[in-house]
Amino acid sequence: MDPEHADLTPATRAVALGRPERSPGAPVGPPVTFTSTYIADGPVNYARVGNPTWTVLEEVLGGLEGGDALAFASGLAAIDAVLTLVPPAGRVIAPGHSYNGTTGLLREYADQGRLEVVSLDISDTAAVVSALDGLQPGRDLLYIESPTNPMMEVADLPVLIDEARARGILTAVDNTFATPLLQTPLADGADIVVHSATKYLSGHSDVLLGAVVTAPTERGREVHQRVLARRSLHGAIPGPMEAWIVLRGVRTLAVRLERAAANARALVERLEAHPGVTRVRYPGLGAMIAIEVGHGPAAADRVCAAVRLWTHSTSLGGVESQLERRRAQPLEVSTVPEELIRLSVGIEDVEDLWRDLAQALDQA
Ligand SMILES: Cc1ncc(COP(=O)(O)O)c(C=O)c1O
Structure with missing residues (x-):
């Protein structure tokens, strides 16, 4: 340089x-x-x-x-x-x-x-x-x-x-x-x-x-x-x-990441307080979160199916929020919990993100 x-x-x-x-x-x-x-x-x-x-x-x-x-x-x-x-x-x-x-x-x-x-x-x-x-x-x-x-x-x-x-x-x-x-x-x-x-x-x-x-x-x-x-x-x-x-x-990496990470931090707080979520994994940096939901993999699948704004898709790091139950991927290792959902938080308005995720968690 x-x-x-x-x-x-x-x-x-x-x-x-x-x-x-x-x-x-x-x-x-x-x-x-x-x-x-x-x-x-x-x-x-x-x-x-x-x-x-x-x-x-x-x-x-x-x-x-x-x-x-x-x-x-x-x-x-x-x-x-x-x-x-x-x-x-x-x-x-x-x-x-x-x-x-x-x-x-x-x-x-x-x-x-x-x-x-x-x-x-x-x-x-x-x-x-x-x-x-x-x-x-x-x-x-x-x-x-x-x-x-x-x-x-x-x-x-x-x-x-x-x-x-x-x-x-x-x-x-x-x-x-x-x-x-x-x-x-x-x-x-x-x-x-x-x-x-x-x-x-x-x-x-x-x-x-x-x-x-x-x-x-x-x-x-x-x-x-x-x-x-x-x-x-x-x-x-x-x-x-x-x-x-x-x-x-x-x-635009810096502005995207700043916004996505701020969204992630706000969501982590709310996820930790949600009765349907048994564990939140967030390392304190970035915009990736993993959650575990009660009632097993079927409930996790229901969360993924019930979102309307979040995208149910593999991959991560885009401007759009994405989520996926990782064990649904055939290659995923068996020590990853069946009910773990990976969240890639995007840059949408955090209130819209939370409303959508909360309604999906409530349904499941
Ligand atoms: C941490 C990490 N490294 C590497 C890869 C592989 O990258 P690509 O899909 O561009 O081949 C991925 C894909 O999800 C990833 O999450």
Whole structure:
């Protein structure tokens, strides 16, 4: 990041980074570059390797996380690129609860004998630290998601990252739920951050995209080159239009998140007082909540079916409030309670949100 932008707050960076040079008549935002190839002898020769619209988005995401970003076709493609940094028979410590695509991918690699996966409660700092002793530097990976999807467990990032670093272990953090406005793991010393930009970064439930952001350190730069090589060879690349849509979403990240988080805090208070809700999981940051409802999964399904303003759909992080009973997803792990409903709070008026949710809870 240039020194001019380094002094800016993250909210301002989200707006100001990645703009074309200012000259009379220049556009204020970057164009979308549709091309599959480039005139020979330039820095990039083929569009599986690079695209100017990705580059702009990567500048903005890198500037927000404090590292060097690479855009991918989806969050899961980005996560896969990180997991494949671990050589065959390497070991990965990972949260027992995390996005179910991530646990599914880890399970598949474990079943194939490609990786050894140590699953544990990522909020149990002592257990994670003790598991780190079994890892091999230069080979293994500490993979964190915090807060976790959908159980909302929180990892002690500074401590876990420090302990991993002291042992020479690579650390990656899925920062999708918190976003770089609430948490910057690279500043805590992590080597890698991954994102599903499909969620808060884009914010409008209209695009899939992922990112890997590496630390501005020697090790981070080495990882960056390996991830870039992986992306170029495996081709899990975003389209230029998708990159542009995410970039436009990022411009409003700060106001969206501020509003959604304020709504979430107001809803948490009311949910805690509602007789139909037996447990509210909210880590105190962001706009994701998980609730458990009395009377089991059928009642939770009735809540999801009874909402009129909230959207009953999978995914999260959009301007529209969404909810879902997570165990209804076949891949969800069995230790997630059957009656758990994940709430992604949007930016609507909180009174409208509460009225709709309360009537659905009352009906169930
Ligand atoms: C925390 C988290 N990480 C990664 C992903 C995967 O992202 P994508 O759907 O963009 O592949 C998701 C999707 O829900 C997620 O919630």
